[in-house]
Amino acid sequence: MSIADIVQRSDTTPGRIFDWTVIALIVISIVMLSIATLPDLSQPVRSFLTIAEIFVLALFALEYCLRIVTAPRKFGYIFSFYGIVDLMTIVPFCLTLGAIDLRALRILRLFRIIRILKLSRYSQAMSRFREALALAREEIVLFSAVTAILLYLAALGIYHFEHAAQPEAFSSVLHSLWWAAVTLTTVGYGDVYPVTTGGKLFTFVILMCGMGIVAVPAGIIAGALYRVNQNEDREKSL
Amino acid sequence: MSIADIVQRSDTTPGRIFDWTVIALIVISIVMLSIATLPDLSQPVRSFLTIAEIFVLALFALEYCLRIVTAPRKFGYIFSFYGIVDLMTIVPFCLTLGAIDLRALRILRLFRIIRILKLSRYSQAMSRFREALALAREEIVLFSAVTAILLYLAALGIYHFEHAAQPEAFSSVLHSLWWAAVTLTTVGYGDVYPVTTGGKLFTFVILMCGMGIVAVPAGIIAGALYRVNQNEDREKSL
Amino acid sequence: MSIADIVQRSDTTPGRIFDWTVIALIVISIVMLSIATLPDLSQPVRSFLTIAEIFVLALFALEYCLRIVTAPRKFGYIFSFYGIVDLMTIVPFCLTLGAIDLRALRILRLFRIIRILKLSRYSQAMSRFREALALAREEIVLFSAVTAILLYLAALGIYHFEHAAQPEAFSSVLHSLWWAAVTLTTVGYGDVYPVTTGGKLFTFVILMCGMGIVAVPAGIIAGALYRVNQNEDREKSL
Amino acid sequence: MSIADIVQRSDTTPGRIFDWTVIALIVISIVMLSIATLPDLSQPVRSFLTIAEIFVLALFALEYCLRIVTAPRKFGYIFSFYGIVDLMTIVPFCLTLGAIDLRALRILRLFRIIRILKLSRYSQAMSRFREALALAREEIVLFSAVTAILLYLAALGIYHFEHAAQPEAFSSVLHSLWWAAVTLTTVGYGDVYPVTTGGKLFTFVILMCGMGIVAVPAGIIAGALYRVNQNEDREKSL
Numbered sequence: 001m002s003i004a005d006i007v008q009r010s011d012t013t014p015g016r017i018f019d020w021t022v023i024a025l026i027v028i029s030i031v032m033l034s035i036a037t038l039p040d041l042s043q044p045v046r047s048f049l050t051i052a053e054i055f056v057l058a059l060f061a062l063e064y065c066l067r068i069v070t071a072p073r074k075f076g077y078i079f080s081f082y083g084i085v086d087l088m089t090i091v092p093f094c095l096t097l098g099a100i101d102l103r104a105l106r107i108l109r110l111f112r113i114i115r116i117l118k119l120s121r122y123s124q125a126m127s128r129f130r131e132a133l134a135l136a137r138e139e140i141v142l143f144s145a146v147t148a149i150l151l152y153l154a155a156l157g158i159y160h161f162e163h164a165a166q167p168e169a170f171s172s173v174l175h176s177l178w179w180a181a182v183t184l185t186t187v188g189y190g191d192v193y194p195v196t197t198g199g200k201l202f203t204f205v206i207l208m209c210g211m212g213i214v215a216v217p218a219g220i221i222a223g224a225l226y227r228v229n230q231n232e233d234r235e236k237s238l
Numbered sequence: 239m240s241i242a243d244i245v246q247r248s249d250t251t252p253g254r255i256f257d258w259t260v261i262a263l264i265v266i267s268i269v270m271l272s273i274a275t276l277p278d279l280s281q282p283v284r285s286f287l288t289i290a291e292i293f294v295l296a297l298f299a300l301e302y303c304l305r306i307v308t309a310p311r312k313f314g315y316i317f318s319f320y321g322i323v324d325l326m327t328i329v330p331f332c333l334t335l336g337a338i339d340l341r342a343l344r345i346l347r348l349f350r351i352i353r354i355l356k357l358s359r360y361s362q363a364m365s366r367f368r369e370a371l372a373l374a375r376e377e378i379v380l381f382s383a384v385t386a387i388l389l390y391l392a393a394l395g396i397y398h399f400e401h402a403a404q405p406e407a408f409s410s411v412l413h414s415l416w417w418a419a420v421t422l423t424t425v426g427y428g429d430v431y432p433v434t435t436g437g438k439l440f441t442f443v444i445l446m447c448g449m450g451i452v453a454v455p456a457g458i459i460a461g462a463l464y465r466v467n468q469n470e471d472r473e474k475s476l
Numbered sequence: 477m478s479i480a481d482i483v484q485r486s487d488t489t490p491g492r493i494f495d496w497t498v499i500a501l502i503v504i505s506i507v508m509l510s511i512a513t514l515p516d517l518s519q520p521v522r523s524f525l526t527i528a529e530i531f532v533l534a535l536f537a538l539e540y541c542l543r544i545v546t547a548p549r550k551f552g553y554i555f556s557f558y559g560i561v562d563l564m565t566i567v568p569f570c571l572t573l574g575a576i577d578l579r580a581l582r583i584l585r586l587f588r589i590i591r592i593l594k595l596s597r598y599s600q601a602m603s604r605f606r607e608a609l610a611l612a613r614e615e616i617v618l619f620s621a622v623t624a625i626l627l628y629l630a631a632l633g634i635y636h637f638e639h640a641a642q643p644e645a646f647s648s649v650l651h652s653l654w655w656a657a658v659t660l661t662t663v664g665y666g667d668v669y670p671v672t673t674g675g676k677l678f679t680f681v682i683l684m685c686g687m688g689i690v691a692v693p694a695g696i697i698a699g700a701l702y703r704v705n706q707n708e709d710r711e712k713s714l
Numbered sequence: 715m716s717i718a719d720i721v722q723r724s725d726t727t728p729g730r731i732f733d734w735t736v737i738a739l740i741v742i743s744i745v746m747l748s749i750a751t752l753p754d755l756s757q758p759v760r761s762f763l764t765i766a767e768i769f770v771l772a773l774f775a776l777e778y779c780l781r782i783v784t785a786p787r788k789f790g791y792i793f794s795f796y797g798i799v800d801l802m803t804i805v806p807f808c809l810t811l812g813a814i815d816l817r818a819l820r821i822l823r824l825f826r827i828i829r830i831l832k833l834s835r836y837s838q839a840m841s842r843f844r845e846a847l848a849l850a851r852e853e854i855v856l857f858s859a860v861t862a863i864l865l866y867l868a869a870l871g872i873y874h875f876e877h878a879a880q881p882e883a884f885s886s887v888l889h890s891l892w893w894a895a896v897t898l899t900t901v902g903y904g905d906v907y908p909v910t911t912g913g914k915l916f917t918f919v920i921l922m923c924g925m926g927i928v929a930v931p932a933g934i935i936a937g938a939l940y941r942v943n944q945n946e947d948r949e950k951s952l
Contacts, residue, residue: 030866033887034866034869034886034887034888034891035886035888037873037886037887037888038885038886038888039885039886110863110866110867113859113863124852125852125853125855125856126856128853129853129856135467138362138363139363139366139367139463141363142363142364142367145351149348149351152268152272152348153348155272159275167277171276171277172272172273172275172276172277173271173272173275174272174273174275174276177272177918178914178918181917181918181921181922182902182921183425185900185921185925186423186424186425186426186662186900186902187425187664187897187900187901187902187921188420188424188425188426188427188428188663188664188900188902188904189427189666189902189903189904189907190426190427190428190429190665190666190902190904191904191907193427193429200416203419204415204416204419207419207420207423207425208419211423211455216459216460216463217925219457219459219460219461219463219933220460220463221930221933222460222930222933222934222936222937223460223461223463223464223467223933223937225853225930225933225934225937226464226937226940226941227464227467227468227471229849229937229941230941233941373705376600376601377601377604377605377701379601380601380602380605383589387586387589390506390510390586391586393510397513405515409514409515410510410511410513410514410515411509411510411513412510412511412513412514415510421663424661424662424663424664424900425663426658426662426663426664426665426666426901426902427665427904428664428665428666428667428903428904431665431667438654441657442653442654442657445657445658445661445663446657449661449693454697454698454701457695457697457698457699457701458698458701460698461698461699461701461702461705464702465702465705465706611943614838614839615839615842615843615939617839618839618840618843621827625824625827628744628748628824629824631748635751647752647753648748648749648751648752648753649747649748649751650748650749650751650752653748659901662899662900662901662902663901664896664900664901664902664903664904665903666902666903666904666905669903669905676892679895680891680892680895683895683896683899683901684895687899687931692935692936692939695933695935695936695937695939696936696939698936699936699937699939699940699943702940703940703943703944
């Protein structure tokens with residue numbers, strides 16, 4: 001069992017421990033970044049967050065070195081997408097004292113969770129999902145187009161009905177699109193809603209027609225996933 | 239490769255480029271129409287939008303001429319549904335100087351997106367969807383009837399419970415239908431909601447019964463689409 | 477073609493026309509009943525509604541007579557569930573001049589729509605739905621129980637967290653159930669929502685766990701309907 | 715038919731009656747607990763609730779004794795999970811006069827509903843559900859991870875766009891997570907929503923991408939349940 005096996009592979013126990021440690025570190029660092037945006041933090045907490053962040057960055061730097069050392073093709077790793085992501089996420093470490101604020105790059109750590117998921121046994125579930133998307137591509141594109149047209153027609157109609165009564169909320173077709181999106185996804189904040197009888201009738205009709213259309217893409221994806229699983233079962237049983 | 243092949247067909251590269259150019263032009267013109275409804279537009283922007291609209295109209299007129307010239311049966315095209323739509327969408331070009339405002343006709347351009355989608359390879363996904371609707375027609379009609387009855391009963395019940403407490407919001411059964419639609423589709427704007435204990439209990443019961451019924455039609459469509467896909471797979475494998 | 481064939485059967489053209497005429501009359505009478513609850517109706521409109529209502533009642537009375545005359549077993553019809561419903565819906569006709577207000581009985585007309593749907597070819601879709609419910613009965617009961625427990629736990633938890641901060645909105649566990657139902661069905665009126673950090677965290681957790689559980693019954697029904705359809709296809713192809 | 719058969723088994727008529735009696739008692743006691751939290755209860759109602767609670771506790775104590783007496787291995791029952799739950803739910807009976815308030819333990823009675831459901835014929839539906847969860851485990855974990863990342867990105871983005879305009883509602887990334895959860899689950903209370911153009915555009919994009927992803931897990935569970943049912947059918951027909 002060499003260091004390369006631990007860092008690069010996910011099918012051995014030490015490799016899995018390494019992967020989960022990195023994921024845990026990423027999650028901890030993201031939680032800390034979120035806490036740091038809280039207002040009214042006391043000075044000791046701020047200090048602790050800064051020190052913990054430096055500590056996590058040091059561990060990421062160590063991981064980066066380990067990945068370079070153990071990579072079969074070193075330059076291939078350094079200039080690969082994930083190699084650059086790994087470098088980006090530790091850059092703030094080198095520049096915290098400089099004038100340029102590169103801390104926003106730390107959000108790139110989320111990409112690294114995806115990388116690790118890809119390596120591990122979730123890669124199979126991911127490829128199943130990609131296959132399902134390929135199977136249902138045409139239906140999804142078609143329904144997305146229909147959804148887009150419906151959204152636009154809803155915005156256009158409500159603009160026609162409500163513009164005179166609520167010039168603030170429905171000041172243009174583009175502003176009405178906000179209402180259309182919030183309504184057809186059934187979020188319904190309540191910041192904009194029709195008040196005229198015509199607008200309410202129009203919303204009624206749009207809701208009755210639109211519910212089905214907007215909900216169908218999720219059903220299509222679920223159905224396609226099911227087909228992929230069934231094909232797999234059939235291949236196994238042969 | 240003649241002009242007719244480019245304009246009328248969708249299975250060649252130039253034909254596809256032509257189709258996507260027209261779709262892009264339609265989308266651009268619709269976005270411009272929406273921007274034109276924005277309040278507080280500066281004069282230069284208004285001028286630009288007018289000029290761009292004239293330019294797009296000229297292109298649509300050119301496309302219309304090309305379609306007539308390349309149509310196998312010229313009168314057949316001119317008096318077909320899409321031929322009339324094509325003409326309607328360029329009519330404002332000829333009448334911008336006249337007194338009658340025919341600009342509302344420009345919204346017909348949306349129909350042309352559907353025409354092009356129908357021509358192209360999405361026609362297969364569309365016919366699959368039509369087949370699925372045919373398979374599930376009886377279930378959809380039945381559930382739509384049940385949903386309509388449920389909507390009406392909900393409106394009637396809430397009118398009974400809330401009319402005395404909120405005579406403004408629930409002033410009649412028809413006004414209560416607005417509440418029923420907004421509630422059963424789970425939009426829930428928050429402009430009308432029950433305040434009495436009876437009304438809240440009634441809403442509780444309606445929500446528990448209604449959720450399933452309202453969500454089922456989308457599930458039926460997804461299931462029917464799945465069956466159509468499965469039948470296709472079976473035919474291919476034979 | 478006798479009158480009996482027209483009134484009692486649904487598989488002939490005159491029979492279907494009779495059925496649809498009755499459904500149309502029911503829908504018209506229900507729409508008129510709803511309009512009659514509108515405030516600020518002018519006197520001519522009120523008069524028209526009263527006359528139209530008497531006219532519709534006369535037609536229903538005629539239909540009732542026809543059904544008795546053409547019934548194979550007259551007393552069997554009169555004392556059957558739908559015979560009583562038919563009678564109930566015309567009772568107000570006889571009592572409009574009396575002191576007792578039996579007009580609420582007119583809502584029973586909705587039952588008659590169900591009767592006619594049962595007679596016609598939608599009976600097959602209905603029996604399919606009943607079969608699907610039978611297939612999925614245990615899952616639906618189980619999930620309904622889990623949903624009920626979840627609703628109760630959510631109400632209990634939010635009462636614990638929010639009672640001190642909002643004694644009005646969350647004044648008891650029973651009042652909190654209103655919040656739980658409005659939240660877990662994703663209606664979200666916005667009349668009650670957590671304001672404390674603890675309440676928001678609790679809602680966050682409940683939403684993440686609850687979404688799936690609450691949405692599953694609809695998925696189960698759709699899946700069971702699909703199985704029923706598939707079994708039918710298999711029987712046909714044998 | 716001995717007492718043991720009645721208490722321990724669920725496949726005989728007396729056993730089922732015993733089970734449903736216990737479930738009814740649990741439900742009644744929980745409803746009474748909820749009513750007891752109502753404000754403004756009159757003194758006679760309070761007294762009745764206290765007496766009824768003592769009566770129910772006595773019945774639960776009796777049931778506990780019966781279960782010990784009839785258990786094949788007495789100590790095995792007393793120290794099993796459900797044995798301890800049974801004891802916990804009657805402990806308040808013994809301690810109502812003491813100083814320590816153990817009444818919160820009464821909520822454990824909910825666990826006992828699960829125990830009885832497990833014993834009875836719903837155990838099959840439960841094991842089907844567990845099997846479905848096992849089948850779809852990888853997809854559910856993957857989608858939950860994607861949902862979590864999406865929630866976080868939504869919170870981060872809206873914090874970026876809205877923090878300046880609404881420092882109260884979006885005071886930190888953690889506070890913005892509340893908005894993200896309420897929006898992506900389509901609850902949409904309306905207590906926090908974007909007001910800037912950037913924030914609205916961002917919400918629009920998040921809603922369009924997010925709807926599908928958040929709805930997929932429920933679809934996956936339904937699909938997996940369907941597969942489990944189909945496998946069962948196949949085994950029966952062999």
